[in-house]
Amino acid sequence: xxxxxxxxxxxxxxxxxxxxxxxxxxxxxxxxxxxxxxxxxxxxxxxxxxxxxxxxxxxxxxxxxxxxxxxxxxxxxxxxxxxxxxxxxxxxxxxxxxxxxxxxxxxxxxxxxxxxxxxxxxxxxxxxxxxxxxxxxxxxxxxxxxxxxxxxxxxxxxxxxxxxxxxxxxxxxxxxxxxxxxxxxxxxxxxxxxxxxxxxxxxxxxxxxxxxx
Amino acid sequence: xxxxxxxxxxxxxxxxxxxxxxxxxxxxxxxxxxxxxxxxxxxxxxxxxxxxxxxxxxxxxxxxxxxxxxxxxxxxxxxxxxxxxxxxxxxxxxxxxxxxxxxxxxxxxxxxxxxxxxxxxxxxxxxxxxxxxxxxxxxxxxxxxxxxxxxxxxxxxxxxxxxxxxxxxxxxxxxxxxxxxxxxxxxxxxxxxxxxxxxxxxxxxxxxx
Numbered sequence: 129x130x131x132x133x134x135x136x137x138x139x140x141x142x143x144x145x146x147x148x149x150x151x152x153x154x155x156x157x158x159x160x161x162x163x164x165x166x167x168x169x170x171x172x173x174x175x176x177x178x179x180x181x182x183x184x185x186x187x188x189x190x191x192x193x194x195x196x197x198x199x200x201x202x203x204x205x206x207x208x209x210x211x212x213x214x215x216x217x218x219x220x221x222x223x224x225x226x227x228x229x230x231x232x233x234x235x236x237x238x239x240x241x242x243x244x245x246x247x248x249x250x251x252x253x254x255x256x257x258x259x260x261x262x263x264x265x266x267x268x269x270x271x272x273x274x275x276x277x278x279x280x281x282x283x284x285x286x287x288x289x290x291x292x293x294x295x296x297x298x299x300x301x302x303x304x305x306x307x308x309x310x311x312x313x314x315x316x317x318x319x320x321x322x323x324x325x326x327x328x329x330x331x332x333x334x335x336x337x338x339x340x341x
Numbered sequence: 342x343x344x345x346x347x348x349x350x351x352x353x354x355x356x357x358x359x360x361x362x363x364x365x366x367x368x369x370x371x372x373x374x375x376x377x378x379x380x381x382x383x384x385x386x387x388x389x390x391x392x393x394x395x396x397x398x399x400x401x402x403x404x405x406x407x408x409x410x411x412x413x414x415x416x417x418x419x420x421x422x423x424x425x426x427x428x429x430x431x432x433x434x435x436x437x438x439x440x441x442x443x444x445x446x447x448x449x450x451x452x453x454x455x456x457x458x459x460x461x462x463x464x465x466x467x468x469x470x471x472x473x474x475x476x477x478x479x480x481x482x483x484x485x486x487x488x489x490x491x492x493x494x495x496x497x498x499x500x501x502x503x504x505x506x507x508x509x510x511x512x513x514x515x516x517x518x519x520x521x522x523x524x525x526x527x528x529x530x531x532x533x534x535x536x537x538x539x540x541x542x543x544x545x546x547x548x549x550x
Contacts, residue, residue, distance in 0.1 A: 156513050156544065157384070157512040157513040157544050158512055158520060158523040158524050158527050159381045159382075159384055159512065159527070159542075159544075161520050161524075162378065162381040162524065164520075165378060165520045165521055165524045166521065167373070167376060167378070167521055168519060168521045168522075169373075170369075170370045170373040171370075173370060194534075229535075253503055253534075253535045254499065254503060254533075254534065254535055254536070255499075255500070255503065258500070258503055280534055281369075282529055282533055282534070283533060283534035283535065284534075287499065290463070290464075290496060291464075294462055294463065294464055294467055294496075295467075303368045303369055303370060304368040310379065310532075311369070311372065311376045311377075312376055312377065312378055312379040312525065312528065313379070313525075313528075313529065313532070313533075314369050315369055315372075315373065315376045315525075316521075316525030316528075316529065317529075318369050318370075319521075319525075320491050320495075320522070320525070323491070323522070324463070324491045324492055325462075325463060325489055325491070325492035325493075326438075326462040326463050326492060327462075327463065335368055
């Protein structure tokens with residue numbers, strides 16, 4: 129009598145691969161699969177030691193217009209964390225660069241994390257390297273690593289982290305310093321930073337408490 | 342008596358635990374398991390204007406596509422879109438990554454003639470003349486196919502949108518290593534800040550040339 133074990137194992141493996149979405153047979157498109165898709169496991173956070181001389185802190189779009197109680201609650205909640213990081217960065221003489229989008233100016237940045245004056249400020253949507261001299265600002269100061277915090281996680285934070293990684297910078301992202309009010313958006317932005325082709329090899333995920341200066 | 346003390350200690354531990362979790366804004370990693378996928382975005386019919394549309398065949402090259410079973414499975418769909426685009430005389434642009442030449446494009450969807458070709462990592466506008474190629478041909482809309490969704494597709498679509506192009510992403514001709522990556526990319530493309538207003542999701546059977 130033949131054992132049914134190999135068959136059962138094959139069925140189990142097929143089911144497991146299918147659940148993980150990595151079998152070649154695919155539904156017509158991802159919309160048809162939507163309800164069956166499970167989020168991937170969370171990425172691992174790593175302790176980080178910052179080299180003050182070659183690292184810049186990018187404070188992205190902490191503005192009244194996107195970081196507010198109506199559609200930026202998680203951004204508001206992240207302000208004390210961003211401030212803690214900003215204070216540590218300043219105490220260690222890191223280059224701090226601010227950004228905004230559209231017609232916002234430095235005056236539209238929240239007071240508790242506001243620029244002190246004289247810090248570089250760039251204006252663009254999402255990827256802050258596009259249409260600005262951010263790359264030159266960083267290169268002129270010998271920067272090799274950027275710390276990215278700000279809002280939205282799936283907007284300026286992901287766009288700029290990715291833009292930096294593709295330009296050869298190492299990127300540190302404290303996940304408690306980036307936010308989107310839509311949790312699915314925040315989760316997937318974080319996951320993609322740790323898993324996307326090419327850029328993930330340049331990005332380290334951490335938390336503000338896990339960073340040492 | 343001993344039991345009461347234990348109960349008290351337990352109650353205090355629970356209270357402190359709750360207090361701590363309220364004080365510290367939990368990071369997304371702590372909330373991971375409770376995050377639900379957003380509802381699926383709409384998939385729309387698209388009528389292609391051959392004069393102003395370019396079909397982008399992103400990274401359908403052996404070393405990448407053959408690594409992703411979902412890319413290999415998407416090839417018949419990509420070929421169908423490619424054939425329809427060629428018949429309608431739509432500009433077709435191929436991409437690859439540095440050091441992987443156009444000859445590495447998989448045979449099913451291989452270029453014919455002198456299709457424009459750019460090489461870059463995930464954002465195909467970065468360090469290439471893709472924008473110039475498109476503008477020189479009067480292109481205002483990109484039809485995106487290829488691999489991977491969470492690499493070349495999302496990066497190039499986002500950057501195209503930021504540069505003022507309209508982008509139609511053919512979902513069944515794009516792929517990633519996992520359905521999760523395809524899912525959040527599809528959602529992000531039409532919900533992400535700024536880019537969403539420039540991007541439409543479609544499928545091969547909803548495309549008209």
